[in-house]
Amino acid sequence: MSELILHHYDLSPYAEKTRLSLGLKGLSWRSVDTPMNLPKPDHFELTGGYRRVPVLQIGADIYCDSHLIARTLDRLFPEPALSPPGRETEEIAFSRWAETSFMMLILSYLGMGGVFDDAFVEDRQKTMAPPGTDFSQTKMIVPTKLLQLQSNLARLEDQLADGRDFVFGDAPCGADISAFHTTNMFGAHPRTADLLQDAPKVSAWLERVRAIGHGERKAMESAEAIAIAHDAIPAAFEGEPVLPDGMSLGTPVVVIDDEFGSGNVTGTLAASGLHDVAVRRETERAGAVVVHFPRETFTVIATG
Numbered sequence: 001m002s003e004l005i006l007h008h009y010d011l012s013p014y015a016e017k018t019r020l021s022l023g024l025k026g027l028s029w030r031s032v033d034t035p036m037n038l039p040k041p042d043h044f045e046l047t048g049g050y051r052r053v054p055v056l057q058i059g060a061d062i063y064c065d066s067h068l069i070a071r072t073l074d075r076l077f078p079e080p081a082l083s084p085p086g087r088e089t090e091e092i093a094f095s096r097w098a099e100t101s102f103m104m105l106i107l108s109y110l111g112m113g114g115v116f117d118d119a120f121v122e123d124r125q126k127t128m129a130p131p132g133t134d135f136s137q138t139k140m141i142v143p144t145k146l147l148q149l150q151s152n153l154a155r156l157e158d159q160l161a162d163g164r165d166f167v168f169g170d171a172p173c174g175a176d177i178s179a180f181h182t183t184n185m186f187g188a189h190p191r192t193a194d195l196l197q198d199a200p201k202v203s204a205w206l207e208r209v210r211a212i213g214h215g216e217r218k219a220m221e222s223a224e225a226i227a228i229a230h231d232a233i234p235a236a237f238e239g240e241p242v243l244p245d246g247m248s249l250g251t252p253v254v255v256i257d258d259e260f261g262s263g264n265v266t267g268t269l270a271a272s273g274l275h276d277v278a279v280r281r282e283t284e285r286a287g288a289v290v291v292h293f294p295r296e297t298f299t300v301i302a303t304g
């Protein structure tokens with residue numbers, strides 16, 4: 001199998017989730033540094049316009065979104081499992097809670113609290129609402145957001161109340177990692193850092209999850225990653241492809257993320273299963289690649 005190449009940047013919480021997932025499985029991987037703000041020409045060369053990180057590349061297969069990356073890692077390296085067998089739905093549900101309401105609250109709190117520089121805030125507003133949206137009134141909701149954060153943190157403290165080491169018991173899994181990368185951001189602002197003082201179980205658990213580490217990381221230039229994609233052949237799909245009604249392999253499509261502002265990707269429909277969407281694209285530098293997205297949060301629309 002070709003090397004695991006992670007396209008990411010250090011400050012990304014979702015990329016931290018994937019780095020810890022690689023660490024939990026004790027894997028070696030190559031690290032390509034992606035720019036935090038647009039433009040991201042080399043990133044787009046591989047993804048076709050999806051701007052977010054993390055993105056995992058294996059040869060000419062490009063896996064977008066940390067949820068699909070987690071499932072791909074579990075498929076290729078089953079032990080230890082990120083989604084423990086028999087508890088997959090529970091793990092997905094817990095992670096979704098940690099990464100939606102909880103995550104959005106801490107990000108908006110930090111965004112409004114002067115933690116990030118202006119260029120970053122301006123760039124990220126483009127991924128939150130259409131151009132021209134007035135964000136000036138958002139300061140009014142800061143006190144409410146703080147209490148909502150406190151309420152979510154108390155839920156996590158409750159989950160650990162019986163003295164267990166990790167959220168599902170003795171062993172760490174994807175649920176810990178998803179909740180970690182959200183909760184870890186509390187340290188970035190004095191007011192949210194204070195909240196952690198009142199959550200001793202969460203504070204101790206944060207250190208246990210941090211200790212999982214990132215596995216073995218070695219830097220790579222983006223141009224080398226593109227050349228690797230160019231010289232590789234996308235992995236063959238095994239089994240019966242699952243396609244939307246009325247579409248067939250090769251149908252020209254656009255793939256759109258439920259999350260606003262991720263960037264749409266066009267290509268032709270490639271074979272994939274129930275839980276992912278695959279699109280084939282070709283460029284001069286990257287050659288033929290297949291870009292994969294998680295089915296549950298990406299919509300496929302035929303364009304031709």
Ligand SMILES: N[C@@H](CCC(=O)N[C@@H](CS)C(=O)NCC(=O)O)C(=O)O
Nearest residue numbers: 012013014051052053054065066067
């Ligand atoms: N649903 C995505 C969310 C990823 C995400 O929002 N990543 C942020 C960084 S933490 C991002 O890429 N923001 C836009 C950008 O960097 O251009 C996932 O699970 O991977």
